[in-house]
Amino acid sequence: MRVEAGQVHGFLGPNGSGKTTTLRTLLGLIRPDGGRMAILGHEVPGTLDQVAPQVGAIVESPQFFPHFTARDTLSLLAGAGDLPQQRVDEVLELVGLRDRSGERVKTYSLGMKQRLAVASALLKNPRLLILDEPANGLDPGGIREMRTLMRNLAASGMTVVLSSHILGEIQLICDSVTIISLGRRVAFGPVDEVLAQHSSGAVRVRLEAVTDLPAAATALTRAGVRVTTNEDHLMLAGVDKPATVTRLLAEQGLYVSELAPIAVDLESVFLELTATAPVPGQHRQVDQSVRVDGTAPSAPAGGGWGA
Amino acid sequence: MSLFRTELRRLAKRRFARWMTAGGLLVLVLVAAGMFLSNEKIGPEQRAAAERAAAADHQEAVRASEQDRVACERAKAEGTEFWTTDCASINPPPREAFEARWYLPSTFDFRETFGEMLIPLAAILGMVGFVVGASFVGAEWNTGGMMNLLLWRPKRLTVLLTKLGALLTGLLALALPATAAWFGSMWLIANLRGTTAGMTSGTWQSFLLTGLRGIVLALVAATVGFALASLGRHTAMALGGAIAVMVVGQVGLGILLDVAGVRFAEAWLLPTYALAWMTKTITLQDWRSCNATYTGQCEPATLDITWQHSSVLFTVGVVLFLGAALWTMRRRDIT
Incomplete structure (x- = not known):
């Protein structure tokens, strides 16, 4: 620390x-x-x-x-x-x-x-x-x-x-x-x-025409992006640079009306990292959280000691 | 030095310390008032009254003896039972058997009595010291005050010893004037309700040394109370420990030793050493033994407990308890 x-x-x-x-x-x-x-x-x-x-x-x-x-x-x-x-x-x-x-x-x-x-x-x-x-x-x-x-x-x-x-x-x-x-x-x-570091890289995409969503989903999937189709938007995962999505869809003649990276908050990161998110039907005990084995820190390199 | 001054301020601000001090002083005032009210000066009037009372009692005894003798002879003549058949042996008591000094009112002889009067003073100061000492550090542990202080002054032993120093200084600030006032008030009572005759520089020196030993006893009690509460990190540790020692360790042990027929059972009890400390020597007697004298009398075996024995016991106690408190202060986590 x-x-x-x-x-x-x-x-x-x-x-x-x-x-x-x-x-x-x-x-x-x-x-x-x-x-x-x-x-x-x-x-x-x-x-x-x-x-x-x-x-x-x-x-x-x-x-x-x-x-x-x-x-x-x-x-x-x-x-x-x-x-x-x-x-x-x-x-x-x-x-x-x-x-x-x-x-x-x-x-x-x-x-x-x-x-x-x-x-x-x-x-x-x-x-x-x-x-x-x-x-x-x-x-x-x-x-x-x-x-x-x-x-x-x-x-x-x-x-x-x-x-x-x-x-x-x-x-x-x-x-x-x-x-x-x-x-x-x-x-x-x-x-x-x-x-x-702990955001999923999720991006929400809306198009000018909702009818274009299936074509967009196909194009993106072909490009290696994980796509979830929703009623009025697509959810993309594993996107490093949101600009590549715009370029890819524009090349197909599909125009983006909204491209929003999904922000994570500290609470969700905390729950994910410590594995303490409540699970329906389970009663988590106090010491039930993620265990880091060994002495090697899991955080990025460069951490030292002292304040 | 700032920590010491602060701890003195803290001690003076503690309501419990104030109440205990006030309570202890009140008891001393009541004892002094009792001494004043239950004694009176002996003069010609009191001596004459004592003579009259002794003569009256003698006359009463003579009358009773005469009645007994008459009753005895009547019983003898009627052949009924009486406690003796030798009626001639029922004689009136001699006048000398009724000494006038027995009929004198209680008077406060400073030279004879003041040494004993220093014992309640030492006992009260010791009790106040023990309880306040225990509370002073116990409450700090219990309410998180010690942890707060250690965040400011991380040297644990310095903090604990400074607290103890402040406690003992505070107790001295109470005990010295209280002892001086006790000397003064008893001297005044003796002047008004008794006598101060026969006082010599040697007697004064002896009283002063007894007073000093009383103050030392109070300091020892305060240190032990402080150390016990610090060990248990709670006032109740010291108070509970004291009650346990008195009830189980002293009363229970006393009964057990008596039943077991142990010689000089009092030698195992703490109050004996406190008393020996104050009176310089206590002679214990074993009534079961018989040391025949050249006159053929049977004398019990004796054991002297001196103030030196007490000083060894107190030193060992202080070193043991305070040493343990310091050791745990140094080693144990503050949680």
Whole structure:
């Protein structure tokens, strides 16, 4: 897994695939039994204490001492990190808890606790922000605010690693993703590339005259394209360059009114890669996802280690 | 240093720590109030009243004895049963058998009693230290506070030892003024409701050392509570452990040792060592044994438990529990 500086990186995987374990290990909460990790150029866990002041993180569900107020909670963390108390007000404002900061955490909703967790991670003004399910419990407005916040933070030069199951959000926010299954990487790279690599190359074709569809299907099949004929359009598979379809049909005197590559979304890619798509009549168990055998990564070459 | 200051702030902000401290101080105030109310100064008036009470009781006893003798003789004449047939042996008690000092009201003799009064102070400080120490780290583990802190300060042992340092500093900040106030209030009560006569520099030194041992006992209790809760990552581990030790390990063990006829059974019980620590020496006696003296009397065998024995036990306990807590802190994953 490699995260480029200044990017928002999505870290995805089914339940139990090892996302939180990976993040905990990276942050020194779990002892690794092998491998290498580095944050901001520092190998961890050996030099974690040097890099920790530059890393803000929330891991799994937000947990705080319930009888302290949000302000007390952040103030104590700021004290432990030798940060000015003024920073507490700044992050409370940033996550929208300014007016409720004097209330005890036990009275907070899950979404408010999540905001407090994000505030605690932002308190250090970190260079790397690691957020495990930050949108968990947030209302729609909160999710949108979180999305904007992530973008703004990335724009300011902060690197953000985001673990989430809200794949639509990940697709909107992230520059790159890593997808894991049962502790192994199954895909990695910029979001567009991952989507492109796992798109089926399907293209929808409509013609000016519906009556020309059978002739078009014959011509395309003869050219080696897999064709599915529908009532008012053709679905083509295995098309590398959609322009070849236009040229081939024009040569036959058949004119295209619509040529649309079928886009895949991150959710469908995720379900395909991890083999976790629901199957009618079956109850998938937590560890039933794709298994990558051996240690060789299945993702494109060029991946390294470190963030 | 910032972490230490922050942990002190955290300790002071903890509601449970505040309530426990207030509760402990309230108990001490109640004990002091009880001492004030149940004692009074001895003067000529009290001595005279004691003399009168002793004389009255003597007269009553003489009357009762005379009635017994008459009843005895009547029974003898009528041939009925009485508890004795030797009526001449029923004599009135001598006046000296009713000493006036027995009839004096309770008074607080500072020199005689204050050493004992330092034991409840140490017990309360020890209990507050144990429970607050356990809660201070247990609640942090339980609510995820420790994990949050470790994300900021990844040096686990430093974090745990700083927390312990803050706890012990906080306890000292409570125990030192509380002990000073205990000395002051008892001295005042002795002046108002007893006597401070006979105090020498040696007595003061002895009291100060006892007070100091009480504070050390409280620090040991706090450290053990802290270490147990850290081991179990929950306050309940320490509190449950303490209850288990007291109920099963002490009461149960005490009964078992008694039934088994083990010599000096108290030597296996923790409170004996706490008491020995405070009083410097406890002499246990084995009433089943008989060491004949040259006068022909039967003396029980004895075993002295000294504060040095206690100090060894406390040191081993602290090293064992704190060492285990540090080891697990270093080795176990934070989940």
